[in-house]
Amino acid sequence: xxxxxxxxxxxxxxVLSGELDHHSAEEVRNKIDDIINRVGTNKVIMDFANVxxxxxxxxxxxxxxYKKLTMKNGTLCITRVKGSVERxxxxxxxxxxxxxxxxxxxxxxxx
Amino acid sequence: MYDxxxxxxxxxxxxxxxxxxxxxxxxxxxxxxxxxxxxxxKTAVSEAVTNAIIHGYGEKEDGIVxxxxxxxxxxxxxxxxxxxxxIDDINRAREPLYTSRPDLERSGMGFTxxxxxMDSVEIESNQNVGTRIHMKKxxxxx
Numbered sequence: 001x002x003x004x005x006x007x008x009x010x011x012x013x014x015v016l017s018g019e020l021d022h023h024s025a026e027e028v029r030n031k032i033d034d035i036i037n038r039v040g041t042n043k044v045i046m047d048f049a050n051v052x053x054x055x056x057x058x059x060x061x062x063x064x065x066y067k068k069l070t071m072k073n074g075t076l077c078i079t080r081v082k083g084s085v086e087r088x089x090x091x092x093x094x095x096x097x098x099x100x101x102x103x104x105x106x107x108x109x110x111x
Numbered sequence: 112m113y114d115x116x117x118x119x120x121x122x123x124x125x126x127x128x129x130x131x132x133x134x135x136x137x138x139x140x141x142x143x144x145x146x147x148x149x150x151x152x153k154t155a156v157s158e159a160v161t162n163a164i165i166h167g168y169g170e171k172e173d174g175i176v177x178x179x180x181x182x183x184x185x186x187x188x189x190x191x192x193x194x195x196x197x198i199d200d201i202n203r204a205r206e207p208l209y210t211s212r213p214d215l216e217r218s219g220m221g222f223t224x225x226x227x228x229m230d231s232v233e234i235e236s237n238q239n240v241g242t243r244i245h246m247k248k249x250x251x252x253x
Contacts, residue, residue: 022161023125029216053132053150055157056220064216084150091227092220 001051003031008108011043012036017050020058029061033068042074045107049080058085059092066098079107113181113188115141123164123174123193131160131178138180139187144250151228152187152248158221159191159244165212167195167242185250189229190243197238205234 001024002017014032018024036044046062048054066076077099081089089095101107117138121127132153139152160176168174177192198204199211205226210219225232229246236242 019129021125021128021157022165023128025216026125053153053157055154055161056218056224057161059218059220060216063218084147084154087228088154088224091224092218 001028003028003035005035005039007039007041010041011045011108011111012039012041013045013047013104013108015047015050019053020051020061021053021055022057025057025061029064032061032065036065036069042069042072043111044069044074044076045079045104045111046076047079047104048082048085051081051085054085054088056088056092059088059094062094062098075111077101077107077111079104113183116179116181118177118179120175120177122172123168123176123195124172125161125164127176128157128160128164131176132157135178135180135189139182139250142182142185142187142250148248148250152189155225155228155232155246155248156189156191158224159189159246162221162244163191163193163195163242165215165217166198167193169196185252187248187250189246191246192241192243194241197240197242198234198236199238201234201236 004015006013069076079101135156136149136153163176179190181188205222207223208219210217229248231247233245
């Protein structure tokens, strides 16, 4: 899994690419935490447009980041999930606690 | 018994999770499933294999995970087996959000995903002997 990021004002956009499973989760969670600390922002957008596969390990990564950000009164939102990745999200009930947006633009404007 | 079958075994290393998904998907493709059906199967296999690696073998990389896939008309049967520590309480394990490893940031949704994406999931497990997950799915024909 590849991780890229950009900032938009006080918001951090994390762009994930590839497969998010147990194997890639370890590396990704450390990289994400590292970027969030370095950029020093509290508003994080995780973009899933280029995520081709995700199982419940990915849900674990998202929940972990959500908990850490919430403890600092931060916000986490998700953008552009599709296909089976979206269905795994729905199954986990994560949509009820983490906002999901169809476009990056929407997310950047709202959070 | 099956029209066609295959069996693979590999070390309980997490880098083999992707291989397992692709191998089962490649074998299943002869039944002409839809993109969604193949995604479902790959996700279910990923969950079962991850469980064998993290829970069955406690992340030790020298265990063997076995996957057997049988095809019968338009039905796929997938068995994922390990000789790991076994499941203490199968009913508990099946509960959504329950995980025996919260320290690993696990979501506890593995079995829920398998049960949602496959038509049926059977679990057999004995402590210190191993675990066997048997899943079936019927691919809708065109």
